Amino acid sequence: MRVALLGCGVVGTEVVRLLIEQADDLAARVGTPLELAGIAVRRPDRVRSGVPKELLTTDAQALVTRDDVDIVIEVIGGIEPARTLMLEAMKSGKSVITANKALLAEDGATLFAAAREYGADLYYEASVAGAIPLLRPLRDSLVGDHVHRVLGIVNGTTNYILDQMDTHGAGFNDALEEAQSLGYAEADPTADVEGFDAAAKAAILAQLAFHTPVTAADVHREGITEVSAADVAGAKGMDCVVKLLAICERIPSADGRNGRGVSVRVYPAMIPRSHPLASVREAYNAVFVEAESAGSLMFYGAGAGGAPTASAILGDLVAVARNVAGGTPGPVEVTYAKLPVLPMGETVTRYYIQVDVTDEAGVLATVAEEFARHGVSIQAVRQVGLGEEAQLVVVTHRAPDAALTATMEGLRGLEIVRAVTSVMRVEGDE
Amino acid sequence: MRVALLGCGVVGTEVVRLLIEQADDLAARVGTPLELAGIAVRRPDRVRSGVPKELLTTDAQALVTRDDVDIVIEVIGGIEPARTLMLEAMKSGKSVITANKALLAEDGATLFAAAREYGADLYYEASVAGAIPLLRPLRDSLVGDHVHRVLGIVNGTTNYILDQMDTHGAGFNDALEEAQSLGYAEADPTADVEGFDAAAKAAILAQLAFHTPVTAADVHREGITEVSAADVAGAKGMDCVVKLLAICERIPSADGRNGRGVSVRVYPAMIPRSHPLASVREAYNAVFVEAESAGSLMFYGAGAGGAPTASAILGDLVAVARNVAGGTPGPVEVTYAKLPVLPMGETVTRYYIQVDVTDEAGVLATVAEEFARHGVSIQAVRQVGLGEEAQLVVVTHRAPDAALTATMEGLRGLEIVRAVTSVMRVEGDE
Numbered sequence: 001m002r003v004a005l006l007g008c009g010v011v012g013t014e015v016v017r018l019l020i021e022q023a024d025d026l027a028a029r030v031g032t033p034l035e036l037a038g039i040a041v042r043r044p045d046r047v048r049s050g051v052p053k054e055l056l057t058t059d060a061q062a063l064v065t066r067d068d069v070d071i072v073i074e075v076i077g078g079i080e081p082a083r084t085l086m087l088e089a090m091k092s093g094k095s096v097i098t099a100n101k102a103l104l105a106e107d108g109a110t111l112f113a114a115a116r117e118y119g120a121d122l123y124y125e126a127s128v129a130g131a132i133p134l135l136r137p138l139r140d141s142l143v144g145d146h147v148h149r150v151l152g153i154v155n156g157t158t159n160y161i162l163d164q165m166d167t168h169g170a171g172f173n174d175a176l177e178e179a180q181s182l183g184y185a186e187a188d189p190t191a192d193v194e195g196f197d198a199a200a201k202a203a204i205l206a207q208l209a210f211h212t213p214v215t216a217a218d219v220h221r222e223g224i225t226e227v228s229a230a231d232v233a234g235a236k237g238m239d240c241v242v243k244l245l246a247i248c249e250r251i252p253s254a255d256g257r258n259g260r261g262v263s264v265r266v267y268p269a270m271i272p273r274s275h276p277l278a279s280v281r282e283a284y285n286a287v288f289v290e291a292e293s294a295g296s297l298m299f300y301g302a303g304a305g306g307a308p309t310a311s312a313i314l315g316d317l318v319a320v321a322r323n324v325a326g327g328t329p330g331p332v333e334v335t336y337a338k339l340p341v342l343p344m345g346e347t348v349t350r351y352y353i354q355v356d357v358t359d360e361a362g363v364l365a366t367v368a369e370e371f372a373r374h375g376v377s378i379q380a381v382r383q384v385g386l387g388e389e390a391q392l393v394v395v396t397h398r399a400p401d402a403a404l405t406a407t408m409e410g411l412r413g414l415e416i417v418r419a420v421t422s423v424m425r426v427e428g429d430e
Numbered sequence: 431m432r433v434a435l436l437g438c439g440v441v442g443t444e445v446v447r448l449l450i451e452q453a454d455d456l457a458a459r460v461g462t463p464l465e466l467a468g469i470a471v472r473r474p475d476r477v478r479s480g481v482p483k484e485l486l487t488t489d490a491q492a493l494v495t496r497d498d499v500d501i502v503i504e505v506i507g508g509i510e511p512a513r514t515l516m517l518e519a520m521k522s523g524k525s526v527i528t529a530n531k532a533l534l535a536e537d538g539a540t541l542f543a544a545a546r547e548y549g550a551d552l553y554y555e556a557s558v559a560g561a562i563p564l565l566r567p568l569r570d571s572l573v574g575d576h577v578h579r580v581l582g583i584v585n586g587t588t589n590y591i592l593d594q595m596d597t598h599g600a601g602f603n604d605a606l607e608e609a610q611s612l613g614y615a616e617a618d619p620t621a622d623v624e625g626f627d628a629a630a631k632a633a634i635l636a637q638l639a640f641h642t643p644v645t646a647a648d649v650h651r652e653g654i655t656e657v658s659a660a661d662v663a664g665a666k667g668m669d670c671v672v673k674l675l676a677i678c679e680r681i682p683s684a685d686g687r688n689g690r691g692v693s694v695r696v697y698p699a700m701i702p703r704s705h706p707l708a709s710v711r712e713a714y715n716a717v718f719v720e721a722e723s724a725g726s727l728m729f730y731g732a733g734a735g736g737a738p739t740a741s742a743i744l745g746d747l748v749a750v751a752r753n754v755a756g757g758t759p760g761p762v763e764v765t766y767a768k769l770p771v772l773p774m775g776e777t778v779t780r781y782y783i784q785v786d787v788t789d790e791a792g793v794l795a796t797v798a799e800e801f802a803r804h805g806v807s808i809q810a811v812r813q814v815g816l817g818e819e820a821q822l823v824v825v826t827h828r829a830p831d832a833a834l835t836a837t838m839e840g841l842r843g844l845e846i847v848r849a850v851t852s853v854m855r856v857e858g859d860e
Contacts, residue, residue, distance in 0.1 A: 014723070018574060018575075018723060022574060022576070025574075025576075026574060028641075028766050029573050029574075125571060130724075131575075131721075131723065131724035131725060131727065132724075132727055133563070133566075133567035133570075133571030133572070133727070136563075136566065136567065136570060136571050137563035137566065137567060140563075140566060140745060140748070140749055141555060141563035141566050141742065141745040142563070142741065142745060143459050143744070143745055143748040143749075144448060144452065144455075144456060144459075144741060144743075144744020144745050144747060144748050145448075145561075145741040145744060145745070146452070146455075211458075276709065276730060279706065279709050286728075291561075291741065292737075292741075293444070293448060293561065293737040293738060293740055293741035293744075294560075294561035294562075294731065294732070294737075294738050294741040294742070295561060295731060295732040295735075295737070295738050296731060296732065297561065297562055297563070297729075297730065297731035297732075298716075298728070298729070298730035298731065299727075299728070299729060299730075300706060300727065300728035300729075300730065301724065301725060301726060301727035301728065302724070302725040302726070302727075305725075307722075307723040307724075307725070308723060308724050308725050310723055311572065311574065311575040311721065311722075311723035311724040312571065312724070313574075314573070314574020314575065314723075315570060315571040315572060315573055315574050315575070317574060318570070318573040318574050319570055319573075326756075326758040327758070328756040328757070328758045336458050
């Protein structure tokens with residue numbers, strides 16, 4: 001069985017190392033040896049420790065259509081040329097393994113259609129949450145169950161930053177700088193801190209969990225750049241912690257169990273410290289899955305890095321190699337449910353709100369009336385400070401996001417409200 | 431595709447419910463409808479809500495060899511008649527799904543040999559940790575990786591009891607009684623509290639993780655009946671918590687990476703509160719896996735119960751049905767590594783020891799000398815109380831269990847030692 005590798009950066013180098021070091025183990029598990037047929041790179045002269053020079057080629061196009069290649073592993077990343085190469089590989093009868101979350105979230109439908117058309121395997125465990133076996137359990141183990149919700153920390157960089165803010169009371173900018181100096185965040189941290197990376201993963205998870213087409217553009221996305229030390233301190237006061245969450249929910253309809261749509265969103269939110277996700281520290285990832293029969297499950301581990309990502313790719317490689325050897329491709333993604341993705345305004349959530357108010361009689365009544373006017377029910381309200389420092393902390397019951405947004409606007413227009421100092425959604429059980 | 435069910439208790443009833451309720455979803459995922467062909471029970475007259483009476487039969491033997499049955503699900507439990515029925519089913523060309531941990535841990539080899547011989551599938555996700563997708567990730571996702579260690583809380587009853595002891599300072603007997611009154615523990619709790627259930631699961635996990643044959647009899651087993659309120663309080667003082675752990679370890683040799691053997695053991699041990707397993711509360715299960723490339727992973731969820739177990743069975747059922755439809759059985763268990771299971775004495779671990787001592791000069795020196803005499807290095811020692819109440823708390827570095835046991839015996843023989851009041855192993859990173 002011969003394998004072509006597209007790209008040989010951090011992850012690719014680890015894949016090569018594992019293929020060589022674990023050759024005997026892999027052969028035993030597949031039933032036949034796996035051999036590297038070629039490695040497509042842009043700069044063949046770059047030093048890559050442990051990578052056989054004679055396998056390098058700059059002609060990726062030729063490599064993916066070579067007759068002696070059975071399986072193609074794509075770790076180039078980005079949209080092009082990755083998409084064209086993967087499509088050509090499948091067209092030539094090769095099965096494909098990829099870690100490319102951006103491409104899957106933007107145009108997975110084209111890839112899955114090609115896999116179906118040409119009878120090829122398309123596996124992508126490494127695209128979400130690194131080495132954590134997550135897609136396979138969702139796709140295979142829970143296939144006989146009914147997933148209600150997926151709630152996850154799927155971006156290590158932002159979790160590291162928020163964890164530093166929670167642990168040391170650091171502000172966002174200081175925590176970001178530290179993450180950059182330690183290599184947890186890139187020089188341009190936009191993809192991570194603005195939630196783009198998490199949104200791509202949320203789209204992939206939602207599609208798999210609900211058998212319905214979801215792209216990155218469908219995902220409501222808010223990053224963590226606006227999270228302040230005050231927000232984090234406010235969360236502490238509620239015995240909560242702020243995490244950047246990717247949330248995929250099936251929204252039930254009044255009648256049918258399949259629901260009237262799905263909600264897919266990424267934003268910073270408070271979760272109770274007793275929630276299993278609250279204890280996910282540093283750059284770790286974890287995904288919480290709620291299913292009808294299985295109940296609550298959690299998957300935890302390193303969400304990125306060369307070796308963990310390579311481990312996930314090797315797991316896929318063994319599965320695909322067995323399918324190829326047996327002549328039967330694995331199951332192709334099915335999106336038979338075709339549920340609509342609901343706008344954020346229809347999503348039901350809870351808010352935590354901190355408001356600076358003037359210190360006069362009737363303030364609480366005026367504020368409470370504003371919530372009532374938008375049909376938002378208050379779970380708890382607390383007055384903090386006196387005089388110039390008077391502050392109200394309000395936690396709502398669950399309400400449509402549009403009603404909550406309208407309430408915020410209403411509050412900002414009240415004379416007695418000097419400033420809305422913190423607004424944050426609350427997730428985890430009420 | 432026709433399915434026979436053996437046994438219709440709590441789990442079986444849930445399997446029937448899911449097969450009927452989710453029929454459309456299952457058909458979409460398998461590619462063909464799944465139909466219940468028959469349900470073998472001992473007492474057909476018992477009331478079983480939602481179970482079609484006309485499918486019940488008392489002739490399990492006939493059911494498993496019927497020509498119109500493709501897949502057999504076994505949820506009878508115990509060794510016989512489950513083993514004979516499963517063997518006959520495979521001999522008749524049927525694939526088998528089972529939740530039977532006792533049988534797999536006692537005589538899995540016979541079942542796997544039959545699966546290989548007759549080209550049948552034998553899937554058993556539900557046998558360990560209920561609905562938590564654990565065996566499939568170990569078998570499939572981590573197949574290209576190298577597992578060093580599996581550390582798990584795999585028995586909900588004992589975790590509930592230890593959690594109550596930790597949270598409320600309850601003694602073992604009170605906590606057991608409460609667990610029994612709430613239905614978490616059975617009237618005869620032996621299988622749970624003496625660690626038999628956890629040991630069977632440890633054998634299954636070790637076999638899968640290390641590709642080496644392990645039976646329940648190979649597992650070193652200690653239950654939690656001797657865990658005292660003082661042990662739990664001692665753990666708190668160390669910022670640890672006591673958990674009943676199932677531990678499967680590959681023991682490295684000086685030269686080869688495959689190691690000189692495996693250690694498989696079940697006992698109560700202290701783990702640091704910062705360890706992800708420490709926050710597993712009530713009757714939940716969680717399994718921590720350490721692999722070379724993937725790093726640390728954790729799988730968390732409900733470890734038992736009708737619906738979670740049925741969910742795991744349905745996941746297996748879809749996989750097996752796809753294999754049957756495609757005419758290609760899935761991978762059969764491979765135990766090619768054949769590593770020896772090492773005796774407990776050779777296992778390297780750490781001890782926490784509490785000793786009542788007489789209050790005189792040189793006590794610490796005498797105790798320290800006893801540790802040194804057995805080659806056990808002390809990590810920390812603390813003197814608590816004075817006079818009649820004088821106590822030493824010692825935490826060792828890692829040492830062979832035999833040396834630690836010998837040290838304990840030596841300590842008990844010292845004149846200055848009035849009693850060894852607590853001995854507990856310490857797991858999690860040193």
